[in-house]
Amino acid sequence: MSLPHAILTALLEKPSSGLELTRRFDKSIGYFWSATHQQIYRELGKLEQAGHIRALPAPVPVRGQRKEYEVLPAGREELGTWVARSEDPKPMRAALLLRMRAAAVVGATGLRAELTRHLALHQEQLDEYLTIETRDFPPPRRHTEPDRLRHLVLRGGIDMERFWVQWLTDALTELGPE
Amino acid sequence: MSLPHAILTALLEKPSSGLELTRRFDKSIGYFWSATHQQIYRELGKLEQAGHIRALPAPVPVRGQRKEYEVLPAGREELGTWVARSEDPKPMRAALLLRMRAAAVVGATGLRAELTRHLALHQEQLDEYLTIETRDFPPPRRHTEPDRLRHLVLRGGIDMERFWVQWLTDALTELGPE
DNA sequence: CTATACATGTAAAGGGTTACATGATTAA
């Protein structure tokens, strides 16, 4: 039940339309939660029905017309409750590790190529996050708590990508050139 | 579509019943793919129908009676094909990071406690993996490829937990004592 | 004989993914 709260957070940061939200999920929110536009539209509908958000008044609501949402007090309260909630970490799901374990049983055909490909993808993602860090959190750090929290979240994404880059590099070294 | 292949791998390592598989998923397979017994029974049914596995002949098949499965040649072939397949890494889903980002907006009530709790859980998991490593991959390493692959998979789990322990420790330091 | 653990399963609800449908706006 995290998607609605991801949306509430995003809307509190800045009122947006469904498509704008989708784009922000592809970018900044994407490094810890992803969603497609279909999910987002469905969830926006539910949140509106629940009275947690509302569409900004439009002259005539028409399909295909941009619709901007903002969070209502009830929505902010709901988010506050959710933040204080306790939830166990879910085990990770890494198909690549599964493939590697299967490869130990049926043979590692093509595995090195796949590892190399993933290494490049994670390196690329890491570089992107580092660019964001340089841009949004330059050295003379502000010390407000919200800023520190946002920076910590980004560092989570960064360190996660570093983990993959490191592990994939080690794996390729250990497995050697075919 | 990874669960059936996780099951095929597990069954190739050792023919098992549904409940045994569930236990193995809770343990060794769990550090990169998890599944409940309901999922596993359903998937065993599908795999049997597809002709990828078969139940070992039982005198009289009765509900509540243990049923052991083994992989058929078609199943092994399917797994081989899947291993060679290419698949992009999925973005991570970490509700805790989402909570932290929400906390930057609505306030970090109770966040430190939750971080501390997660730190303990991840530290525990890390210790467990390290115990497994000591037991299953002792220093004089064998050099067969399957062994190296299995060890790499375990190290993936280990390094992932190390990432969390490190990040949570940093976060708690940075946020300070309330 | 009763409680407990073992073992297999069914049902329903929710979330995520993919494919498709449709209208509005803008640039060539």
Place this chain on the structure above:
DNA sequence: TTAATCATGTAACCCTTTACATGTATAG
């Protein structure tokens, strides 16, 4: 005026999660 792009939405399918149902074997 046509094509591309922006924008919102529906539908179907699959996977995961949670709750429940049922039967077998065993220990006290």
